[in-house]
Amino acid sequence: MTMDKIFDAKAAEKRIYDDWEKAGAFKAGANAQRDDTFTIMLPPPNVTGALHVGHAFNHTLQDIMVRWHRMRGFDTLWQPGQDHAGIATQLQVEKKLMADEGKKRSELSRDDFLSRVWDWKGQYGTTIVEQMKRLGNSCDWSRNAFTMSGAPNAPTGEEGNFHDAVIKVFVEMHKQGLIYRGKRLTNWDPHFETAISDLEVENIEVAGHMWHFKYKLAGGDTYEYVEKDEDGNVTLRETRDYISIATTRPETMLGDGAVAVHPSDERYAPIVGKMVHLPLCDRLIPIVTDEYPDKDFGSGAVKITGAHDFNDYQVAKRCKLPMYRLMDRKGAMRDDGEAYDVCVDRAREIAAGAEATESEIDALNLVPEKYRGMDRFEARKAVIADITDAGLAVMHTVTKKVKDDEGVETEVSEVVPYVENKPVMQPFGDRSKVVIEPMLTDQWFVDAEKIVGPALDAVRDGKTQIIPDSGRKVYNHWLENIEPWCISRQLWWGHQIPVWYVPGQEDWYPICAATEAEAIEKAKLQSADGTDFRIVADEQEAAALLAEQIKLMDTKNEGEIRSFEGPMEVPMFRDPDVLDTWFSSGLWPIGTLGWPEWTEETSKYFSTDVLVTGQDILFFWVARMMMMQLAVVDEVPFHTIYLHQLVRDEKGKKMSKTTGNVIDPLEIIDEYGADALRFTNASMAAIGGVLKLSEDSIKGYRNFGTKIWNAARFAEMNQVFEVYDPSVMPTPEATVNKWIIGEVAKTRAEVDAAIEAYRFNDAANALYAFVWGKFCDWYVELAKPLLFAEDEAVLAETRQTMGWALDQALIMLHPFMPFITEELWGTVQTDRGLLAVTDWPTYGAELIDADADREMNWVINLIERIRSSRAEVHVPAGLKIPMVQVDLDEAGKTAWTNNEALIMKLARVDSLTVGAMPKGAITIPVEGGTFALPLEGVIDIAEEKARLEKSMQKLAKELGGLRGRLKNPKFAASAPADVVAEAQANLAAREEEEAKLQAALNRLAEIG
């Protein structure tokens, strides 16, 4: 039965993948023949995710390495898994909850909501796994991991212990003082109502406005305001009773703690230290000096809102200014706490020097009643309007032309508030897309500065190598300037922070422990004997219970010094926050392998080998994994980090739904097959290269698959597989057969060197060039005369050689195109196991027969020259023509005799006669001789002359360069000997050719 003309990827891929899985071909250690392990951790895709082209690219590279190592006998593990993706997943489930039941998350209890998330995960969490299988990923699915596995509320089937690892690390790091809690200015996402890290913020330039307000000096004071130009000439002098400030966010003025000016700013020197009236508020704030204000920007005076701006926060800390929080979790103006009057009174006392704790200041709500509860953008409008009404906006005169009813234009001047239109950088949440509000909140932090050292050393010392090298600089730069890492998130879906609070001296006192029971134990150790702790739901409940207990205590211990005297029930509640997703994925390498419960089966795969990931998460993830693995197990997580860019469309644009240029890898697989997509990915993978994916190139590599398919089809039609014995290495006599064996060996070395060096594009190109350019274009064509000949011995050796060469091609192509190669492997020979677990060859240069190599190059060169000459003088393609051997050396004669049949067939030559150069013939110069095609009457003399002259010109250019170099005495003196020798040999060959061409021209001149 003859094979089909094409490989039906759609029909075969699923079947082939099932065969692999059934055979356990991807299980850790499959085909292992040595102790060396090779491990790759799949960067866990979000459990909410769908496979996109970025994954497809990323996974292709990993699969190539994994399959290659597995075939080479390494104890190989490709560890797969998914990330629980805190915000993204919670959002999905919230959306579904709203769509299905019209409910908000807050209408459910935390436990109920979490069980919905787990349900969701059970239903949709395997989608991406199935998609990865379609790409051909050879992951060990039996070890599939999940970053939330083993969490307290995890259902059956999610028993892993990733949660244990995360909690253990938190507790350990807390114990070592590497994790702390504090009130810090953080990026607050008002949509998700959680803090996010600075890496999750996108700063986007948007059209904004700058408003200018007057803050009047207290007590009606005035001062001389003087402006000078560059030369010191006075350009403005006036008496002012205010200082002018500029802001892009007017609503934050309600929380101002001061106005700052630069210490060297002469304009404001007279009023530094004085107080100003904060508009719309019953507060006075001081004018302070700080290096931060830019004298040339705006008025040079900056309002300082420590609780709502990162720069102001630093100024406020330096100048010890109070920081008043103005907004609530949703980004609306606060509507909690005491009445405005009460709060302002207290704020005045604090401003005057009264002691106050952080939490007391935070509790003060300095938003005037009027604005309370307003959305921040509404409040902005109201504040602007009210300040303008109060006459405190800086005004300017605008002249415009107005047409009256009769169309007569008149100029009208009016005085309006001065508002500049200018682009401003505004922070947006990368997931929520809402404006991020810097906000002073209580959060947990990793003191990253304390653990970066080993991570920096590991890369500096080369324990871990980053590819491309530029990644190292970026890595160092970031780690050297690392900021505390905010790891708490105000979400429900995630690893809840293992901290419980009990009443403390001033505030709640945190106790960090792996479990509730341990926390209670710890708390007991720190309390009076007999104290009992009661776990309550949250802070409110704890506060209520505490108040009750204190009342009881008052009655019990009346008249005595207050002290707890058992049995007392002390409230205890758990921190409601969860950990940043990147905290858990930071432990991916050890967490997936079962740490802290290592077993020999799992720990042998650590440290892992290569991490393949996008450049964009170098900070998010890679650097953090380095830090955390080194901090926890004191070992680098991987020896090589391969970073690649974002996959873009063919024009280099980012793919996005809005632009509509998204390429869906699954559609591509449907249309062209997974192998085509994979090979395209590999061929794009130049180190550090820009990745532009175009459907044209995918189509091209689909054609490549068809090409090798048809080469196999040709072999099959010529009974190659009936005779071919895979256990026997071919030892042919025919030059062509010897030659292709050498070409296989060269390719093997090239491919291995390329993969070794992570140059997947070079490996792919080498395979493409071999299979198409050598095997199909030449070997199959050259073998035809041998296969059609009657000689049994030649026929047998050619079939054996072709079978072997094809097998080698399949083996070497397998990591790149696993499906089609596996299918052909099974077609060529049944009952020999799966290609996926077949051994990779090790042969090298010893298979190259130098004589055969030289001879075939001579033959190919001759055929090409004849073809080229024929085409250029328009000899009909089908016409067979005679050829004359004018002169030829011994090697040439041997080469001719050995390959006469195939040269004549491929060059369409019907006879060869030995003789003198006929008149009007085309000269075919070859190494060691000259042939001629007698085409008098057929060729156009003038055209042929032009052709030869053009060749001469090209030669002359080359000769000029070569001669110039060789004539230069410094070249001979400085250049290496082999380079000089090569140049000389090259010159000799070119000169010989030039002579032949000149002779040919001379002969043409004789004729016409």
Added chain:
RNA sequence: GGGUGUAUAGCUCAGUGGUAGAGCACUUCGUUGACAUCGAAGGGGUCACAAGUUCGAACCUUGUUAUACCCA
């Protein structure tokens, strides 16, 4: 503003001091017994610009221009 890249054929890109390559596209020819998802032949480049190092520079150095991404 700081950092990191990139600039080579019409397009997409390789190129590791020795004189320029691939794929696609294009032109011409061809269904010769694997493949038209194919074959044969061909055209096409001042390697962004300038200076320097070198016997020799696409490659190393410096500057300029353009451009991309990351961080402010």
